[in-house]
Amino acid sequence: PNSHCRCAHKFCINDSPFKYYRKIGLFHSTDAEVSTRRKTFAEVQTERLEQAERTILIKCPPKINEKKLLQYLSSHGKINSHFFFENRGIHALIEFSEKNSIASLQDVIGIPSATEHHVVPFKSRLFIFTLKNPVGQAAAETPIHLSPQSHIPVKDLIQKLCGAESISSQMYTLLNEYQLTEENIKLRFLACSLVRDFARAYFPDSVVKPFGSSVNTFGKLGCDVDMFLDFHKTGKHTTKMKKGPFEMEYQMKRLPSERLATQKILSVIGDCLDNFGPGCVSVQKILNARCPLVKFSHQPTGFQCDLSVSNSIAIKSSELLYIYGCLDSRVRALVFSIRCWARIHGLTNSVPGAWITNFSLTMMIMFFLQKRSPPIIPTLDQLRELADVLLCDFFEYFGNFDFRKNSINLRKGKEVNKPESSPLYIWNPFEQDLNISKNVNQPQLEKFVALARESAWILQKEDKTLRMVNKEPWGLAALLIPFGKSNPNKIKNRMKGIGSETIKSLLDSLKLSNVNNLQKTVGK
Ligand code: GTP
Ligand code: MG
Numbered sequence: 001p002n003s004h005c006r007c008a009h010k011f012c013i014n015d016s017p018f019k020y021y022r023k024i025g026l027f028h029s030t031d032a033e034v035s036t037r038r039k040t041f042a043e044v045q046t047e048r049l050e051q052a053e054r055t056i057l058i059k060c061p062p063k064i065n066e067k068k069l070l071q072y073l074s075s076h077g078k079i080n081s082h083f084f085f086e087n088r089g090i091h092a093l094i095e096f097s098e099k100n101s102i103a104s105l106q107d108v109i110g111i112p113s114a115t116e117h118h119v120v121p122f123k124s125r126l127f128i129f130t131l132k133n134p135v136g137q138a139a140a141e142t143p144i145h146l147s148p149q150s151h152i153p154v155k156d157l158i159q160k161l162c163g164a165e166s167i168s169s170q171m172y173t174l175l176n177e178y179q180l181t182e183e184n185i186k187l188r189f190l191a192c193s194l195v196r197d198f199a200r201a202y203f204p205d206s207v208v209k210p211f212g213s214s215v216n217t218f219g220k221l222g223c224d225v226d227m228f229l230d231f232h233k234t235g236k237h238t239t240k241m242k243k244g245p246f247e248m249e250y251q252m253k254r255l256p257s258e259r260l261a262t263q264k265i266l267s268v269i270g271d272c273l274d275n276f277g278p279g280c281v282s283v284q285k286i287l288n289a290r291c292p293l294v295k296f297s298h299q300p301t302g303f304q305c306d307l308s309v310s311n312s313i314a315i316k317s318s319e320l321l322y323i324y325g326c327l328d329s330r331v332r333a334l335v336f337s338i339r340c341w342a343r344i345h346g347l348t349n350s351v352p353g354a355w356i357t358n359f360s361l362t363m364m365i366m367f368f369l370q371k372r373s374p375p376i377i378p379t380l381d382q383l384r385e386l387a388d389v390l391l392c393d394f395f396e397y398f399g400n401f402d403f404r405k406n407s408i409n410l411r412k413g414k415e416v417n418k419p420e421s422s423p424l425y426i427w428n429p430f431e432q433d434l435n436i437s438k439n440v441n442q443p444q445l446e447k448f449v450a451l452a453r454e455s456a457w458i459l460q461k462e463d464k465t466l467r468m469v470n471k472e473p474w475g476l477a478a479l480l481i482p483f484g485k486s487n488p489n490k491i492k493n494r495m496k497g498i499g500s501e502t503i504k505s506l507l508d509s510l511k512l513s514n515v516n517n518l519q520k521t522v523g524k
Helices: 003-011 041-053 066-074 100-108 134-138 154-162 167-178 182-202 232-242 258-276 312-327 329-344 358-371 380-399 442-461 464-469 490-497 500-523
Strands: 055-060 079-086 090-096 126-128 207-211 225-230 280-286 293-298 303-309 406-409 414-417
Touching: 041 055, 041 182, 041 207, 041 312, 055 182, 066 079, 079 182, 090 182, 154 167, 167 329, 182 207, 182 225, 182 258, 182 303, 207 312, 225 258, 225 312, 258 280, 258 293, 258 303, 312 329, 312 358, 329 358, 380 442
Parallel strands: 055 126, 225 303
Antiparallel strands: 055 090, 079 090, 207 225, 280 293, 293 303, 406 414
8 A cells, every 4th residue: 555545544444434345346337437436535535635735726817828827837847737717717727746846836926016905925825827918928829728617507407408318318417517527626625725724824733624525426516615624643643652651742722622622723714714815705603503614705716615623424424425426326326316306496405494405315315225126325334244244255155156056147146047067157148048157167166166165264264353463364365375385285174074065965954944944834
């Protein structure tokens, strides 16, 4: 694992019930955009936040020469990516490949000359680019591509949907039109990163992270940015010190409740944004709410923002929804369609009130998907179990599979009687009379079964903690060491113990006793 990964695991995945979801390959690739969403929630967050720290936003004149702007900026360092968008004028988001390029740029940037106003000298990553000779320079400009930051109007959407082939393709059309774009996500993380610059004036270790629909895969273009202040690094230092032969801790202000601390912190940061934040307007401190927050409008990015203080339940909810959203492409298509339907019919509303929230509605949809037969998404308890159990179950399943009698049929999703005597029979799902494993001979199949049994045995029997303490390979690692090497007789012995004959007779006797029990019950 790289350094991001370690950091991500430390703060999020270890505490979450989904800690193995990547290992078991829970994310299958059915979605075109899966490459960005296959990573764990924490990995995506860390990566995007780091990206945002290397990013600046520039307000540009209406006509601008893209090439010249990039050329100018490149003198401060390599540019990784950039895009333009319209939001009360043209803006350019520029992502440098190194963070220090921004410092180099900031060194040469001027402070606005204040004639009518007095400026607050806070140096942010928001800049204004002007042309010294606008008329002469603008003549040579070519139109620039503007990346859309809002979805198409409903009437245009309806027209588009009517041209689709099926209800299912209508749902995917809606999803494509409404979902957050790569550019919009970058802008959201930049907004958090800019707020973090303020928070760091007071709390140098703090981070501002997005949660809710900006990151749970269910956000639509135009939705608010929910962000929270996280002080996790402060916590990390405390744990470190406690390991030594003595204890040392910070002297910190003590308050009667966590809520009061949250309110005080948010109040100060809210004032800070209000007084010094470029483009932060309509700052509202809602400190007496169940979950205290500061609401503000961030003009440079165009987002309505809700800032609160780290709330582990909300983060876990975002991660759970993220997992559900990545599991099956139908989940997001359904959520977007239902949310859109609810919004249009006034069931949901962007202002708080007695109506169903998008969050509640999404939970209702997840419940519905869990209750399908077969379920489209697992329950939270199953998810927790799936992560640990799937690997072992696989080996157990095929270790006990009756290959003599049964074949594997993916079209029907069940075992069916073998149509001929090949040792392993797997129906070709598209050419039903063909066996795709016709080449496999009996010894190879037996080897597979023996190894599957041995692996199931290791996973079930091993004492993980003991192995970890002894620094021995455990779990999957233990399975990846050739079994013959550690103990050449092991496989043979195990085969003797639970040979296929033994298993078969055991199964037969179980079936028999079931029949007997059934007869007894019916008899009663
Ligand atoms: P949008 O309507 O697109 O903003 O959806 P959202 O999921 O971002 O909802 P919202 O902005 O209202 O809330 C942000 C996050 O706060 C949600 O995703 C939840 O994680 C959490 N949240 C909101 N309302 C509740 C609630 O009533 N109970 C709990 N436990 N969490 C909530
Ligand atoms: Mg939200």
